[in-house]
Amino acid sequence: MRPSTIGLALVLAAAAGLRYWSLGHGIPYAVSVDEPEIVERALRMMKEGSLDPRFFDYGQLHIYIQLVVSVIRFIVGSVTGAWNSLAEATPDSFYLWGRAVTAAFGVATVFVVYQIGMRWGARHALLAAALMAVMPLHVRYSHYVLTDVPLTFFVALAMLLSLSAHERPAVKSFAFAGAAAGLAAAVKYNGGVALLMPLVACWLTPPAKPSRWACSLAAIGAAAVAFLLAAPYTLLDLPGFLNRFATLTAEYRNAVAPAEPGEVLYLKHLRLQFGWAGMLLIAAGAIMGITRAFRGPSRTPWTLALAFPIPYFFMLAEQRIIYARYLLPIVPMLCVLAAAAVISGVSLLRRYQFPRGVRTTLIVAFTLALLAPPLSSAVQFNRLISKTSTVDLAYRWIAAHVPAGATIALEGGHLNLSHEYRDERIPQLRFRPYEHYVETGVDYLVASSQCYGPYLMSPKLYRNEFNDYMTLFSHAQEIARFTPTDDQPGPELRILKVVP
16 A cells, blocks of 8 residues: 555654643753753853763763754844853753754654554554554653653664665665664664664675675674764763763662562553553564564564564663663564554454455554553643643742742752752752751751652651651741642642751
8 A cells, every 4th residue: 555645744743742742841940850961961062162071871962962952042042132142041941942852853753663664564654653653651751851762763763774775785775774773872872782673684685785794794884983973972081981881880780679570560661651452462563573584474574673672672671770761762663563463463364254344443443442542641641741730839939939049958859940049959858867957057948748758658667757757847847838639730849948
């Protein structure tokens, strides 16, 4: 079947709508935990005229992308009168533009998934792209200046270019695919696993010219060059990179072991994103993929759909630090597998002379079962962030009632206060006695129910923790409290004035 331009346009419009919906929520006081690492470093690089981000927790490419965004944003701000010099620019004005670029990467990923799906068929492509468009995990993190969505784009691009290289087997084609994998690694180091795809495609392509060895070396070389060009200080500051890389691997290796095996936890995360119907269809698609990878036809597309997700999943599962967003790079392939299970799986019924109407009904039913739960979750997330939260109310109250220059101790990581205040982040306020806050000149405490809530709900089970918080609450003067409701989501926040 020929591709549907209207269908693709509708899918991309839905993807954009979900990703740009309430894009500015929480700026600048409730941004995501790692957003300041990227936005503020890009701004500092612009002000200092330096290309050294002095940061190696992940690759430098996304920081450079945000540096370009910051320069453009500053020029626009200068033209519109927002500031007259670099010194006047603060990070608050750059988050929204940075998020807009991340959302654009998210929409572009949907288009790449469509192009990948075309190797199976037009209906496969449209369904896979639609599933990617509504995927709640991808929608969520397309709202923040983080590395996971750009990483997913470059991994998907590496798969698309690997498929193209298989179709046009030349050194240049495999080099482009390898370069995409190198850029994925330059966004986040584990993206280097994407290099498996051009290598697998190469060895499944006997007509590769001049030889499969030459094409493989071209892919590896292009990946290395792309990585070093996009993350040059990996080499220019080699000791800094190696030291931080060793520290990071130790952190992931030596962290406290999760309550359940990593494989189980990540499968639960996937089930929350795809729903039970989606997980069953992914499993069916994986079984079809394994069968086709060995028996054919279309061995290469099916093999590539499995060549990255399987080793990447088990690599993540071996680590002790587990976050759902780490799964994002495998989501494009899972969308393709689920779509293939729906379209190709039902098409198998033609062998048993099932009427076309029955097959069409089954495809529609499976499509609705596949898309409805993720779409519902994505819309629910966007509706949630569109509401005025307790964090919004607390920030507004502090800005209106707390004098500039005050020292505020915060727990829970909800608030990022402006430079008018001296804020101090503490995992839990109870970790320090009340006298410490008095002696060190802390003026206010902001307590979060995400920290104190479990102890207040079960005082007998957490006797010591309960007593610690009750001591703080009894000595300090509570001057404001923001309690969540259906229309006012978020944790309960208490603002306490430290009284000597």
